[in-house]
Amino acid sequence: MFNNVKLIQRFLKNKLILTKNNLDTRVQRYHLINKRLDGIQGTECLTKKMFGKNKGYTLNGIVNLEKRIGSDSQFATIYLSSIPNLLGSLPIASKLMKITPNHECETQLNEWITQNLIIPKQSKHFVMMYKNTKCSLAGGTANKLVPAERLVNYNEVCDGDLRSLMMTTDVLNDEMEMINIAFQSLISIATYQKRIGLCHRDCHNGNFLYQIDEEVYNAKRSGGSNFxxxxxxxxxxxxxxxxxxxxICIFDFGLSVPMNTAFDQSICSDYLRILNAFISKEDYGWIDRTMDMDLSDDMSLLRTKVKEITKEFLSDDLEYADDQIDIFQEIIEKVFKEFRTDTGIFITKKPAKVLNKIPFVINKVSAYPDIKFKRDMRKLR
Incomplete structure (x- = not known):
């Protein structure tokens, strides 16, 4: 009897690990973690605390910010964070920022995305926010916090960003994965621009996060294919x-502007810039590791196709603004439908196995979030 219980527990644990990043499990985890964070007040302040040799913080012992992670950023720092006595040792990524109008808008937007896109399972290409706190100036002074430690978003954990994915794994030599991830990146940008109505303006490889699909990752290495x-x-x-x-999840919205105020070059740059993340430096991309140059050439061709679309969008020959092409529609027609069709990554005929009951709608379906991002004149990297 005892052995059977242990077997069942092991099975459930393994199943939880395998499915931890599928959308259903992510939503279930949101409700579980959110319940544990119910006691947090929105105005509470972090307290500095050591975790072994690591400098960190705690929020009244409810959340412990234990280890700094992520690519360097001048706008925010991120800490892997734990909730005591909760399954999964570090289930939260806490993002610390200054209290600025754009960062407060970003916080509001993360809440809107969580409630309107992820919880209803209408997109999987964004990161959930569980909670946020905004420490007062007096509270920050009392706890000896600098301005960049007073606004905190408590987000779901991802496994890394595109920069680390290319630097630490063998994905850069896997044709199927590289094309798929690039397509997902373009879809996430289109969803942000079209469904949410914002231009990102900072689409580099540190702002696209990845979550490992353990079922596929493990099955691929044992010869599976029907995913x-x-x-x-x-x-x-x-x-x-x-x-x-x-x-792939698009992240970090602090430099966003409404689409109706965005420069055309910024709209195009959202799509074009991130494609450098899939190309070797020898082909004028960002990957600074040895990779299959035939694959790099293929990804460079994909970038060229998107660049041609953006050039057409920016053409001065158009008589009226309404005559401008729809960039994402052109990407569907000239990239998704034409680029490496032999891979079966993109199809239009309904397959036998469809994973999401609710289709992920990319275009506008309801009013855009009423969040007043202020134009930021900081120079982008």
Whole structure:
């Protein structure tokens, strides 16, 4: 009897690990963690605390910010954080920022995305925010906090960013994964611009996070292949993207501006800039490791196709603004439908195995969030 219980526990634990990053489990985890954070007041302040040799913080012992992670940023720092006595040792990524108008807008936007896109399972390409706190000036002074430690977003944990993915794994030599991840990145940008109505303006490889799909990741290495497809809709056009080992989430919205105030160059840059993350430095990309140059050439061709679309968008020959092409529609037609069709990554015929019951709609379906991002004139990297 005891052995059977242990076997069941081991099975459930393994199943939880395998499915931890699928959308259903992410939503379930949100409700579990949010319940544990119910006691947090929005005006509470961090207290500095040591965790072994690591300098960190605690929020009244409810959340412990234990280890700094992530790519360097001048705007925020991120800490892996724990909730005592909760399964999963470091289930939260706490993002510390200065209290600025744009950072407060970003916090509001993270809440809107969580409640309107992720919890209803209408997109998987964003990061959930569990909670946020805004420490007063007096509270910050009392706790000896600097301004960059007073606004905190408590987000779900991802496994890393595109920069670390290319630097620490063998994905840069896996054709199927590279194309799929690039397509996901373009879809996440389109969802941000079209569904949410904002231009990101900072699409570098540190602002695209990945979550490992353990089921696919492990099965691929044992010869599995039938992983199913995710269903997307754009302006009534249905298409399907093959499930792969990594889910891509667009993140860090502090430099965003409304699409109706964004420069055309910024709109184009969102799509074009991130594609450098998939290309070797020898092909004028960002990957500073030895990679399959045939694959780098393929990804460079993908970038060229998108660049041609953005050039057409920026053309001065258009008589009226309404005549401008729809960049993402052109990406569907000239990239997704034409680039490496032999891979089966992108298809338009409904497959036997569709993974999401609710299609991920990329275009606008309701009013944009009423969040007043202020134009930021800081020079982008």
């Amino acid at each position: 199913g497809y995710y269903h997307y809709v754009y302006n009534g056009f249905h298409f399907y993207l093959k499930r792969c080992s990594f889910n």
